[in-house]
Amino acid sequence: MMEQKKPVVLELKNITKNFGDTKVLRGIDLTVHEGEFVTLLGSSGCGKTTTLRIIAGLEYPNDGEVLLEGKPVKDLAPEKRNVNTVFQNYALFPHMNVYNNIAYGLKLKKVSKSETKERVTKMLSLVQLEGFEKRMPSEMSGGQRQRVAIARALINNPKVLLLDEPLGALDLQLRRQMQYELKKLQKKLGITFIYITHDQEEAINMSDVIVVMRDGKFEQAGSPTEIYDHPKTSYVASFVGSANILRGTVTSIKENTAILSGSCGTMACKTEQYEIKEGSSYTLAVRSENISVWREAKAEQYITGTITEKSFVGGMLRIVVTLEDRSEVVITRQGINFFYDIGEKVCLEWAAQDAVFVDMEGKQDEK
Amino acid sequence: MKNKKNLWGLCVMPLYFFTLLFILGPMIYMVTVSFAKNNGGAYGFTWNFTLNNYTKIGDPIYLQCFIQSFKLAFATTILVVLIGYPFGYFMAKLSPKGKKIMMFLIMVPFWTSSLIRLYGWIIILQVKGVLNTALKTIGLIDKPLKILYSYPAVLIGMIYALLPFMILAVYSSVEKMDWSLVEASRDLGASPAAAFVTVTLKLTLPGLLTGVILTFVPSMGLFFIADILGGNKIVLVGSLIQDQLTRGSNWPFAAALAVILTILTSLMIYLYRRITHVKDLEGIF
Numbered sequence: 001m002m003e004q005k006k007p008v009v010l011e012l013k014n015i016t017k018n019f020g021d022t023k024v025l026r027g028i029d030l031t032v033h034e035g036e037f038v039t040l041l042g043s044s045g046c047g048k049t050t051t052l053r054i055i056a057g058l059e060y061p062n063d064g065e066v067l068l069e070g071k072p073v074k075d076l077a078p079e080k081r082n083v084n085t086v087f088q089n090y091a092l093f094p095h096m097n098v099y100n101n102i103a104y105g106l107k108l109k110k111v112s113k114s115e116t117k118e119r120v121t122k123m124l125s126l127v128q129l130e131g132f133e134k135r136m137p138s139e140m141s142g143g144q145r146q147r148v149a150i151a152r153a154l155i156n157n158p159k160v161l162l163l164d165e166p167l168g169a170l171d172l173q174l175r176r177q178m179q180y181e182l183k184k185l186q187k188k189l190g191i192t193f194i195y196i197t198h199d200q201e202e203a204i205n206m207s208d209v210i211v212v213m214r215d216g217k218f219e220q221a222g223s224p225t226e227i228y229d230h231p232k233t234s235y236v237a238s239f240v241g242s243a244n245i246l247r248g249t250v251t252s253i254k255e256n257t258a259i260l261s262g263s264c265g266t267m268a269c270k271t272e273q274y275e276i277k278e279g280s281s282y283t284l285a286v287r288s289e290n291i292s293v294w295r296e297a298k299a300e301q302y303i304t305g306t307i308t309e310k311s312f313v314g315g316m317l318r319i320v321v322t323l324e325d326r327s328e329v330v331i332t333r334q335g336i337n338f339f340y341d342i343g344e345k346v347c348l349e350w351a352a353q354d355a356v357f358v359d360m361e362g363k364q365d366e367k
Numbered sequence: 368m369k370n371k372k373n374l375w376g377l378c379v380m381p382l383y384f385f386t387l388l389f390i391l392g393p394m395i396y397m398v399t400v401s402f403a404k405n406n407g408g409a410y411g412f413t414w415n416f417t418l419n420n421y422t423k424i425g426d427p428i429y430l431q432c433f434i435q436s437f438k439l440a441f442a443t444t445i446l447v448v449l450i451g452y453p454f455g456y457f458m459a460k461l462s463p464k465g466k467k468i469m470m471f472l473i474m475v476p477f478w479t480s481s482l483i484r485l486y487g488w489i490i491i492l493q494v495k496g497v498l499n500t501a502l503k504t505i506g507l508i509d510k511p512l513k514i515l516y517s518y519p520a521v522l523i524g525m526i527y528a529l530l531p532f533m534i535l536a537v538y539s540s541v542e543k544m545d546w547s548l549v550e551a552s553r554d555l556g557a558s559p560a561a562a563f564v565t566v567t568l569k570l571t572l573p574g575l576l577t578g579v580i581l582t583f584v585p586s587m588g589l590f591f592i593a594d595i596l597g598g599n600k601i602v603l604v605g606s607l608i609q610d611q612l613t614r615g616s617n618w619p620f621a622a623a624l625a626v627i628l629t630i631l632t633s634l635m636i637y638l639y640r641r642i643t644h645v646k647d648l649e650g651i652f
Contacts, residue, residue, distance in 0.1 A: 057553075057554075078553040079553050084555065
């Protein structure tokens with residue numbers, strides 16, 4: 001994790017949660033600093049929503065502790081925690097107009113009418129919904145409702161704002177725009193955001209810290225750069241930015257560069273902080289954009305395969321090369337020009353610093 | 368498209384005729400008869416216009432009847448709300464299997480005639496009945512309670528008869544509740560009680576208000592419960608109308624009573640809706 005000067009605002013300590021026989025969370029530790037934008041990233045069912053609900057107080061953990069500004073809050077009811085949530089379906093009160101929805105928290109606190117009005121007006125301008133006071137939630141679009149949900153949560157000045165896939169129901173274009181606006185809002189207000197998504201792009205675009213979750217555990221936590229460039233596990237590498245996962249046995253190590261031999265050729269990889277042993281087998285990850293393709297090998301280490309697929313996706317050319325052991329390697333290129341055809345045999349190479357060793361945890365322990 | 372719609376509209380025409388003939392028709396007949404002159408004999412009246420039937424209702428004996436009916440209807444409705452709302456609420460929160468069992472238990476009594484079920488209440492409430500025997504056995508009372516043929520017995524009978532409608536009306540609206548709204552309200556600082564009042568109650572109000580109408584309107588007319596469980600002590604408008612139709616042989620007066628009852632009940636519903644501002648009453652109106 002990055003070094004932070006700001007104080008810790010939220011801590012989760014060894015949280016476990018079972019629903020019947022299903023272990024949803026298997027011991028989670030998290031430290032969040034003030035003003036951070038933390039994203040819990042993972043596929044559905046990994047326990048990210050449960051984690052959020054435990055922080056909000058809507059779910060009670062089987063074990064572990066939740067600390068908010070240093071105070072244990074596990075036994076505090078949700079209304080007693082200085083935390084607010086933007087729900088996945090927004091959960092706007094259908095029987096109240098926008099004004100009353102946003103003012104709800106203030107009314108409960110018996111804030112005076114004039115102050116309520118002032119703060120609601122401020123919130124509405126913050127989320128760019130001036131003039132919408134009288135509208136009912138049913139008369140609004142998804143994007144507008146979501147802004148109301150954010151305003152309704154933010155008006156209470158929470159220490160931490162929890163957002164459960166708030167952009168999930170919006171179309172792609174609106175989602176991109178809202179990503180930008182949310183991030184801007186968070187920076188402006190300086191409030192800690194804990195954000196849930198299964199979309200790696202969203203996570204990379206918005207977060208200070210990404211926590212990749214899998215099967216009720218944290219797989220890796222770090223800045224977007226760390227997660228992207230130095231994935232610790234093959235799951236993180238393939239989930240964030242879909243890297244290629246390859247296996248091989250180390251044959252030699254020279255100047256921090258390990259040479260591995262796999263079933264389809266030889267591969268180079270920087271050893272970095274790991275202690276790599278000759279003769280052992282390892283897993284490494286290589287990003288699709290870092291692989292170069294040649295008819296004749298240019299480097300000393302390369303693997304060979306046959307091009308089996310070429311498609312143009314999201315402004316990128318996506319090429320699939322099938323290796324002799326039937327595994328597939330995905331390569332991406334900018335633009336549409338690519339000089340090789342389907343069925344051609346090619347050599348794939350990358351610079352040693354573009355590959356990283358993954359799944360090292362168990363291996364390091366062995367030493 | 369428009370033509371096709373009209374064609375389908377034609378198909379339901381028989382229903383309109385049926386409604387006109389068998390609902391509106393008798394109503395018009397009833398109103399007309401209420402202005403006719405009674406001539407004593409068995410079910411006899413002559414078509415001479417008179418307002419006597421209406422002025423007769425002003426008689427304190429009959430006015431008392433109306434007041435008693437309204438009092439009973441109000442008491443019944445309030446008690447049915449107090450029992451029925453929590454019942455329907457918690458029923459909607461049961462497991463799917465629990466809901467099915469509950470629903471079954473609520474429906475079972477409807478398989479038996481309501482008259483026969485009322486005789487069941489006599490067996491329970493009478494001096495040497497099930498209730499008194501049970502209370503005596505566990506030593507709660509020395510002398511048997513005289514519940515039967517009293518106001519409480521009528522109230523019990525009314526609640527018993529009308530409670531299922533309230534339960535089902537509340538159940539259906541609680542069942543539709545989006546519970547994430549309650550979570551949102553707690554999250555925004557509401558105590559469980561505040562969340563209930565500002566969110567759950569507000570959103571299930573249509574069901575509750577429907578239940579109120581389904582309870583109040585019939586309770587104005589359920590005369591046989593008062594007759595069977597109240598002995599002759601409690602005379603409701605319903606009993607009075609029935610009495611005038613049969614033993615009293617005064618159809619015009621019975622009709623006038625029925626017209627007034629209908630008008631008063633409609634007025635109540637109108638006022639009620641003005642006060643509650645609920646436009647969408649779960650299926651009715």
